[in-house]
Amino acid sequence: MLLAGVDLSASSRKPTYISLLDEDLRAGILSASEDSEIIEVLREAKPSIVGIDAPLSLPLKGGVRGCERILASLGVRFFPPMIPSMAALTRRGIRLRSALEALGFVVIEVYPGGSQDLLCIPRKKSLSRLREGLEGLGVRLPPGRLSGDALDAVTAAYTVFLYSSGDYLRITSEDCSLVLPLPRCLPRSPTRRY
Numbered sequence: 563m564l565l566a567g568v569d570l571s572a573s574s575r576k577p578t579y580i581s582l583l584d585e586d587l588r589a590g591i592l593s594a595s596e597d598s599e600i601i602e603v604l605r606e607a608k609p610s611i612v613g614i615d616a617p618l619s620l621p622l623k624g625g626v627r628g629c630e631r632i633l634a635s636l637g638v639r640f641f642p643p644m645i646p647s648m649a650a651l652t653r654r655g656i657r658l659r660s661a662l663e664a665l666g667f668v669v670i671e672v673y674p675g676g677s678q679d680l681l682c683i684p685r686k687k688s689l690s691r692l693r694e695g696l697e698g699l700g701v702r703l704p705p706g707r708l709s710g711d712a713l714d715a716v717t718a719a720y721t722v723f724l725y726s727s728g729d730y731l732r733i734t735s736e737d738c739s740l741v742l743p744l745p746r747c748l749p750r751s752p753t754r755r756y
Contacts, residue, residue, distance in 0.1 A: 572647075572650040572654060574595045577711070580603055587723065604662065614669060620643070655671075677720070686711075686714060692717075
C-alpha cells in the first residue's frame with residue numbers, strides 16, 4: 563500500500579512537494595510545479611489515499627470555516643482560507659481535489675502544522691527537530707537535508723497513514739472536513755476565537 567501527502571504551493575512558480583509513504587513508513591519525496599505534473603506523479607504512483615495540505619472547501623460565510631473554529635478551540639494555530647495569502651492556495655486545492663477525484667483518487671484534507679502540534683513534534687521552524695520528531699514516530703526519511711515544505715509533505719503522508727490505520731480525528735462542519743492525528747498532546751493555550 564502506498565499513501566501520498568501533498569504540500570501544495572499556492573502557485574506553480576513555487577514547487578509542490580509530494581511524499582509517497584509505503585507500509586514500512588519509508589518516505590520518498592518528489593516535487594512538481596503545474597497541476598498536470600502533480601496529477602501525473604500521483605497517477606504513476608497510484609496511492610490508495612491522497613492527503614492535500616490546503617483548504618479544500620470555501621467558508622459558507624465569512625472568512626473562516628467551521629474546521630478552523632474547532633482548531634482554534636483546541637489551541638492549534640492556522641491561517642484562515644480566504645485571507646489574501648491563502649486564497650490562491652484554497653482555490654488551487656479545490657481544483658486539484660476535483661481533478662483527482664474525477665480520476666478515482668480518494669482525497670482528504672490534512673493540515674501538517676496541526677498534525678505536528680497534536681503529535682507533540684515541532685513545526686518546521688526547527689527543521690532538525692521536526693526531522694527527529696518524524697523519525698521518532700517511525701518514519702524513514704531519505705538522507706540529506708530536507709526543506710520545511712518537504713517535511714510538511716511527509717507529515718501529510720503520515721497523517722494519511724494514521725487515517726488509513728483508523729488512528730485519526732476527523733473535524734467536520736457544514737463547510738469542511740479535516741483529518742488530523744488523535745491528539746497525543748494539545749497546544750498550550752487556545753488561540754483567538756472566530
